[in-house]
Amino acid sequence: MAPQRDSDEPYIVITCEEAFAQEGRTASGDPLADPWAERASSTWVDPRTFGTRKLKELYPNHSVVAFANADVLSFPAAYVQPIHAPDMVSTVYFMPLARQMGRSTGMLLNSLRFGSFKVAWDKYDFILYVVKFLYGTFDNTEMYLLHEGPEEPSRALVMASGVWQNDLHEEIYVFDSGYWDKNHKLWVEVQKADWNDVILKDEFKVNLKKDVFGFFDSENMYKKLAIPWKRGIIMYGPPGNGKTISMKAIMKGCDAKGFYPLYVKSFRSWKGEEGAMVDVFEKARQLAPCVLILEDLDSLINDNNRSFFLNQLDGIESNDGLLVIGTTNHLDHIDPALSNRPSRFDRKYEFDDPDEEERKLYVQYWQGKLKNNKDISFPDSLANEIVDSTAKFSFAYLKEVFVSTLVLMAGFEEGDDKRDFADVIKGQIKALRKQLSAEPAGHTLHTTQRGVRAAVSPPDRSGQPDSRLANQGRIWEAGETFDRPRGSMLGGLPVPGMSRGNPDRRIDLRAIAVAAANSGRSYMF
Template structure:
């Protein structure tokens, strides 16, 4: 830096421009790097256009196709190789090199990936160069974009204003089986007919000149099969080629109305599909109800759209939403199981345990269980069996093993006390209990984790089980304060089994 004095002026002009210009020079060896830094860092308003023009100058024999959204680097049908390796790897995370050789089909390409600040946002622009016409480049961008847009053992999940592909939820949904949904046959048949029959009835709707759309509400107290039924529906729709779209929340940086626009636009784009709105009474409130109704039956076509909502509290949903047939045509109540359904559920467990030589499960015991579990939900019926099996599995050699019947009756009694659920016609006499002596609290192994009382949603926020690409954070919180990846903590098998039982899952990891 050197001061410049003009003899005719009474002041000194001090400038660092020349020094900074020298320091800012790069010696990357890439012919685009220096011109890009010069133009994209100054007052030019469109660095993207400059990149295209400059690459045409640098590669006069190549066609140049600029694009931003297709992920060619992840396209499995393309072979990618760096043009030059860096002298030293100095980062602890992967940063793609700016220039790559790409081979696809019978063609070779050069791919530039340029990341830059434009306005207040980071931007990524890609340039695909091919020594020849543009058509092969455009075909590669199209092929990689189509592959990127497809689902690969994934389910679309909407949360925080964005759609993301989720593999973990897809894995959870694959475990669902209609054979594990213990409901009356007529109820299951009607539910499946309403869901899958909708997708087979497009021609009938058109002949009747009515919109090809349908809405279903599944309601009732928690723990009675809504979640497992929904998972079975999602699995069946996915297998038939009808995308299940799961909405976790309408919270968004765009606001709830902006989120609803994004949700329904995606559903219309992928129709025919099924849109899952779990805990409908929490998603729809006084502020967004009117806008939601406009999306549901507004001007834009919702042909091929099946909307399924679930709620534990139908009375909390505005009648304009729940009682108008053109919005939600059918409602299915998942109530606490009656005698027949409890009998079906107990027989289901009889079948699962019939090959276990250590367990005697006669029909007489099954009848006792059915009679003693009146007003139990399916979730608590499952807890009866899970807790019994966990306790029996915990017996060590040399212990006096208790009979299966005694253990399961003890669990029923403990759960009834804990849940304050008494058989019809029976009232707990606190005075009598005081005379007999204080009733000791149920054994720790019989207690439900209070944090899990309201669990059982299809998707719960928690820690991440990452997949290499397209994965979403999620999963039930680990019970008992455990943290994943910490081998020093003792695993609470009981808490894990209870969590699995109450969430309708067969495992927690």
């Protein structure tokens, strides 16, 4: 039998684990890359605290400011350059582009998860770290701004970028699905509106503009009278009679004068309609003096949310400087407590089917537009005949008379027997009259928008940079706006009242891709 070894006999265990670890480790160029990767792969409790403490350890001569919802990388006044590109971690997304942009493929977008950057702003230099990590159930983003010196310059940069990000840049605030977005497309559409294209009686237009723009000039008068500086206007009437184009002209004018238009599409929200109303009125009070647009008021306000809406409209909270404009096709569907009480909506404008005078104004408007077209004969006698034969036509029907006529005439090919403008337009009036007689009361025209689109070719934006992105020294995007809601623009608005990692926050990759393509740059977000 082999002798038993004394359990108390000393012995040494030799391993090569440390050597193997050192041999297999590849040193990164960035001092935080390895510690962050190690920590991000292990069990931890507070990654934000770890990041701050580790950076103070790695950069003992720098102040460290941690922040989350100001996107320094998209701030156009800051110049950004990656410090060590090989250590950057990102996820690539493919985004197809619209055919009208003249590109047949798409773009690759990079969602940044770890990166460090040199940032220059004002007279200061900074180091910026951007990290994204799983905290709880959702991805979170944290940023650290380092400056060799006191933290005041870093805080000033965060403030400046946050203010720029929250401001409007050829955009309009739009509230939909529980979120405020900054919408550039709507701003572009609004810029096309012109009061000269709003064919209404002069007295009507003058009074409407006076009630809107005069409100913002009357703050002192309201205060002298000791009454709240607020006003409500309802624009009502059957569809197709100028409410929308008048609203666009109002939004354009208010925006030009520095009074933000806020457009509400819906009160549907993950917070419920009451929660959405709180967000809407909080933003309106923050930006006042401003104009709050509630289109299709009878659809937005219902039996379940009416009381809460009325409380927001004229409750105990101040709405000074707030002009609320609502539109509706059915004034009788709105509760009298909302439409007839002066302190709520004290002015009403009816957009009814045009009378003879307004039809004449509209026909003369088209006469002016077509006067230089040598292929069209449009004498006053024909204009009078059109006015007489279009009684009970809405402005939408009147527009379709001219648009459909021009589309038909544009479709005549060389060699065809071209019909006279007068014959074509009379035929269109007859067809639309028949359609009008067959439709129920209050029904609007279905073909107007199709006719407009047929007559207007989409603009060629191929290779044209977005004017808002010109001369901007930015390549990457970061911050809480990584997970921006659907439809938001670059430098998106932080979601009010939202905690980090909310599951309803969504990212609009297409908006980023289009902006990147238009500016000829690559984007990380």
